[in-house]
Amino acid sequence: MTESVIVSKVWNFAHILRDDGVGYGDYLEQITFLLFLKMADEYSKPPYDRDTIIPAEYNWDSLTSKRGAELEQHYVYLLRELGKSKGILGQIFTKAQNKIQDPSKLSKIIDMINKEQWSALGADLKGKIYEGLLEKNAEDTKSGAGQYFTPRALIKAIVACVAPQPEKTIIDPSCGTGGFFLAAFDHIAQYDLTKDQKAFLKNETFFGNEIVSSTRRMCLMNMFLHNIGEMDGDSSISSTDALISEAERQYDYVLANPPFGKKSSMSSTNKEGEQEKQDLNYNRQDFWASTSNKQLNFLQHIISLLNTTGEAAVVLPDNVLFEAGAGETIRKELMRTTDLHTILRLPTGIFYANGVKANVLFFDNKPGAKEPWTKEVWVYDYRTNVHHTLKKKPMRQEHLDDFVKLYNPKNRHQRQATWTETNPEGRWRKFTYEEIIQRDKTNLDIFWLKDKDLMDLDNLPEPDVLANEIIDNITAGLNSFKQIMETLGGEKG
DSSP states (O other), rough: OOOHHHHHHHHHHHHHTTTTTTOHOOOOOOOHHHHHHHHHHHHHSTTTOOOOOOOOSSSSSHHHHHHHHHHHHHHHHHHHHHOOOOOHHHHHHHHHHHHOOOHHHHHHHHHHHSOOOOOEEHEEEEEHHHHHHHHHHHHGGGTGGGGGGOOOHHHHHHHHOOOOTTTTTEEEOOOOOOOHHHHHHHHHTTTTOOHHOOOOOOHHHHEEEOOHHHHHHHHHHHHHTTTTTTTSSSOOOEEEESSSOOSOOOOOEEEEEEOOOOOOOOEEOTTTTTTEEEEEEOTTTTOOOOOOOOOHHHHHHHHHHHEEEEEEEEEEEEEEHHOOOOOHHHHHHHHHHHHEEEEEEEESSSSSHHHEEEEEEEEOOOOOSSSSOOOOEEEEEEEEOOOSSSSSSOOOOGGGHHHHHOOOOOTTTTTTOOBBBTTTTOEEEEEEHHHTSGOOOOOOOOOOOHHHHHOGGOOOHHHHHHHHHHHHHHHHHHHHHHHHHHHHHHHOO
């Protein structure tokens, strides 16, 4: 059975349960629980004969042997008890709840999963099936699941540029469903690895943070299906807020797309018993500037995660490139202490959240020095005159092939610009440190191409594409206005 057939088969139940009030995200959670138990059952039998540390009273057979109300009651109890376990098992089932109240439909889903021999499927196929389910869940924009799902075409292009090497550590402090881990795993697995290198890749390469328990369990399941980590091993994905304290260790690579939300806040209860939100400024001695801007805090934290030769690729919104105050301070320090060598400007219409105007910053950490490490910044403008929509014209990997080629992963010090005085439409251009530092507020939001849509009214994009871009631009504008008002409010306070 092919990947697409299995995805369609599994996802069809989501539409049935939708009528019972079970959302796509809730359904995917239940699939995660059941699929994990089914695979654990398969691994406990020949030819694997592994100790999966799942007690017999909570194993897969305990589910398939029951029906009706007895099954529902047992499933509820099973989820609660397995959530008390240690390691990955406990992380998968943390705060697990049964969202399928109809025992007959629960039985049908169990029967569907039971018919497949999942351990016999290759890691690539199992992983693609689960990734397919995650992407379908992300498409449900009302649930907000899209904020945890970075477009896989973008992730693959980023990993192709960074080209992580074997026996190196990788961290994503906001790992979502684990997309960067999987792409990096696939890239490193292409090398001719020794036995020790394969073991390192499986158990010692990937680390991350994800504070949302439902998203964390999906990340762990995604990694498990891709043969990363051990079922009975400790979890390398922390549930703590990555920004709370200084990093306990440093890593070779940081690959990340931090949360879209700009402002960090925390909830508290006032004297009247009402919930209030307060701006959260992280008191980190290793940060260059104190701010409630979550994106700027993540950027500072990511730099602290890198060892002295570490490399980073981070997806960040436009405001990080031009915001004044703390933003300007952080940009200057970023260029002084690291080699910020590349910026990829991304178009709208590629994320599941509206109004996201983002960029990818590539930089290498460096040891202390008197002179700034950044000498020149290469900018690739894949935004101006580029039109994508999630349904009719999604961004695919081939759309970024030109950028990856010009990035020149094998030797990025030998690059050739496509922009020249005689070719003003070239998307690849170099700017010196002196040019950037002289810009107002050290603004890194750099563009030079002319918008053809404003000049050629006879060749506008398709109406739906244009409508989506208008929505994105209005949403982005409203978000920017809200951010300005929040900043002014914080300064008055």
